[in-house]
Amino acid sequence: xxxxxxxxxxxxxxxxxxxxxxxxxxxxxxxxxxxxxxxxxxxxxxxxxxxxxxxxxxxxxxxxxxxxxxxxxxxxxxxxxxxxxxxxxxxxxxxxxxxxxxxxxxxxxxxxxxxxxxxxxxxxxxxxxxxxxxxxxxxxxxxxxxxxxxxxxxxxxxxxxxxxxxxxxxxxxxxxxxxxxxxxxxxxxxxxxxxxxxxxxxxxxxxxxxxxxxxxxxxxxxxxxxxxxxxxxxxxxxxxxxxxxxxxxxxxxxxxxxxxxxxxxxxxxxxxxxxxxxxxxxxxxxxxxxxxxxxxxxxxxxxxxxxxxxxxxxxxxxxxxxxxxxxxxxxxxxxxxxxxxxxxxxxxxxxxxxxxxxxxxxxxxxxxxxxxxxxxxxxxxxxxxxxxxxxxxxxxxxxxxxxxxxxxxxxxxxxxxxxxxxxxxxxxxxxxxxxxxxxxxxxxxxxxxxxxxxxxxxxxxxxxxxxxxxxxxxxxxxxxxx
Amino acid sequence: xxxxxxxxxxxxxxxxxxxxxxxxxxxxxxxxxxxxxxxxxxxxxxxxxxxxxxxxxxxxxxxxxxxxxxxxxxxxxxxxxxxxxxx
Numbered sequence: 001x002x003x004x005x006x007x008x009x010x011x012x013x014x015x016x017x018x019x020x021x022x023x024x025x026x027x028x029x030x031x032x033x034x035x036x037x038x039x040x041x042x043x044x045x046x047x048x049x050x051x052x053x054x055x056x057x058x059x060x061x062x063x064x065x066x067x068x069x070x071x072x073x074x075x076x077x078x079x080x081x082x083x084x085x086x087x088x089x090x091x092x093x094x095x096x097x098x099x100x101x102x103x104x105x106x107x108x109x110x111x112x113x114x115x116x117x118x119x120x121x122x123x124x125x126x127x128x129x130x131x132x133x134x135x136x137x138x139x140x141x142x143x144x145x146x147x148x149x150x151x152x153x154x155x156x157x158x159x160x161x162x163x164x165x166x167x168x169x170x171x172x173x174x175x176x177x178x179x180x181x182x183x184x185x186x187x188x189x190x191x192x193x194x195x196x197x198x199x200x201x202x203x204x205x206x207x208x209x210x211x212x213x214x215x216x217x218x219x220x221x222x223x224x225x226x227x228x229x230x231x232x233x234x235x236x237x238x239x240x241x242x243x244x245x246x247x248x249x250x251x252x253x254x255x256x257x258x259x260x261x262x263x264x265x266x267x268x269x270x271x272x273x274x275x276x277x278x279x280x281x282x283x284x285x286x287x288x289x290x291x292x293x294x295x296x297x298x299x300x301x302x303x304x305x306x307x308x309x310x311x312x313x314x315x316x317x318x319x320x321x322x323x324x325x326x327x328x329x330x331x332x333x334x335x336x337x338x339x340x341x342x343x344x345x346x347x348x349x350x351x352x353x354x355x356x357x358x359x360x361x362x363x364x365x366x367x368x369x370x371x372x373x374x375x376x377x378x379x380x381x382x383x384x385x386x387x388x389x390x391x392x393x394x395x396x397x398x399x400x401x402x403x404x405x406x407x408x409x410x411x412x413x414x415x416x417x418x419x420x421x422x423x424x425x426x427x428x429x430x431x432x433x434x435x436x437x438x439x440x441x442x443x444x445x446x447x448x449x450x451x452x453x454x455x456x457x458x459x460x461x462x463x464x465x466x467x468x469x470x471x472x473x474x475x476x477x478x479x480x481x482x
Numbered sequence: 483x484x485x486x487x488x489x490x491x492x493x494x495x496x497x498x499x500x501x502x503x504x505x506x507x508x509x510x511x512x513x514x515x516x517x518x519x520x521x522x523x524x525x526x527x528x529x530x531x532x533x534x535x536x537x538x539x540x541x542x543x544x545x546x547x548x549x550x551x552x553x554x555x556x557x558x559x560x561x562x563x564x565x566x567x568x569x
Contacts, residue, residue, distance in 0.1 A: 028530050028534060029534060068502070069502075071502075071519045072519060072521075076502065077521075077523065079502070080499055080500055080501075080502075080523075080524065080527075081523060081527070083498065083499075085501065086502070471523065471526065475526070475530065476526065
């Protein structure tokens with residue numbers, strides 16, 4: 001522990017965005033400290049260990065993957081801004097993914113990191129829609145998705161102006177919503193564009209060892225740049241005076257001061273910390289309503305041995321329309337996302353030590369948080385089975401000598417309750433508030449937001465959010481002007 | 483410091499900021515933006531690295547002086563030499 005109590009910049013939360021902001025600021029000589037309540041870094045993209053196994057929390061795949069030589073992409077910007085060599089992330093590309101709709105996944109669109117595959121799938125399955133699809137893609141490419149002032153426009157509206165088949169419309173929305181939308185039923189078109197580029201025009205990749213590789217790189221950069229961090233010590237109060245954040249009170253009761261504060265913990269979560277002379281309208285951002293459960297199954301062999309070796313990610317839906325909203329029951333198993341982390345192109349002789357199957361479905365946080373402990377455990381067991389049963393309809397029938405059920409060596413499951421407990425996000429809202437704040441400004445003039453509620457999505461988006469906010473509110477402001 | 487040394491200082495900074503760019507054939511008289519993929523974030527970084535590494539201040543109104551390697555050398559070499567004279 002160090003005794004310094006005054007910083008140029010304090011960052012609340014050591015997730016991807018907070019670490020990225022910290023690296024920029026420390027690199028350019030600012031005295032920075034990151035305060036993190038949890039005992040591990042990563043936030044919504046961390047990892048944890050049980051019985052000697054390590055599990056990633058958020059990361060199915062890193063989206064926004066672009067290959068070396070492709071210029072101007074979010075990944076390239078991020079690597080430059082953080083002075084990270086591409087090799088350090090050791091990214092391995094996906095094998096291939098699918099969107100499977102219908103009770104048995106009868107209608108299918110495959111996609112890979114080559115956009116031509118999706119385009120040709122749409123042309124084959126939806127021949128009448130391909131011109132509209134191409135027009136939509138042109139609109140996506142032409143849209144300025146990094147503008148900080150774009151007005152909100154319904155993505156459903158824009159998509160329907162190009163595509164008239166509701167099945168194709170829903171199939172395109174399903175992956176984009178599941179991988180980043182805090183908004184029920186519709187998305188802002190700007191967010192749709194970010195996600196469309198991240199998933200379809202760019203693509204999926206992953207380090208062999210998962211998210212911890214990325215976190216390790218970020219931590220090493222931050223440390224080398226001279227950044228400080230304190231774990232197991234969050235910020236519990238921001239004292240407002242005269243329109244500014246005057247001081248911060250830490251969980252251990254000590255007070256620190258800083259010229260700038262960047263909070264990555266979410267907009268409503270940050271607003272709740274403000275006390276003292278609270279500005280009018282200072283607590284205004286609605287929390288998100290969307291949360292998820294995820295089941296994790298560990299096998300003693302590769303999923304390929306059951307005939308599940310081709311799919312990296314499968315986005316599924318069994319109903320006529322795809323419903324992306326907070327469910328009536330604890331979990332909605334009609335739709336979901338299957339991830340097989342073994343199915344990335346790790347290269348010859350490289351593979352994960354065990355087989356993994358992860359399935360994510362929408363969940364209703366209020367119902368999970370209200371359960372007494374014993375019923376909570378029972379609900380987890382019940383829904384674990386229901387989620388598996390639903391997802392298995394969209395995977396090939398198992399072949400091979402050993403059935404998947406007989407190869408299971410461990411399982412785990414997280415719920416909205418787990419998310420709130422470990423990340424502090426209200427209502428387990430992984431994607432934060434539906435109201436995004438691109439400027440990151442708050443009611444206090446030296447307190448800014450980064451991360452989920454600033455509105456760049458995915459883990460590359462999270463890091464770019466931290467970078468952009470550190471640049472905009474601290475580094476650019478303090479670069480000499482005449 | 484000579485103008486050639488000054489150009490090398492700028493190239494070294496760009497090499498660190500944008501290691502994915504090929505800097506072996508940068509033409510000194512051509513605008514950097516026209517031969518390399520550098521955006522406004524990258525130019526801000528060049529300015530901040532000049533300050534961090536060499537104590538050189540480039541006010542916002544002078545950013546256009548950094549357009550090409552030649553103009554960088556014209557603008558920055560006297561600043562480097564003035565700084566060296568002081569110490």
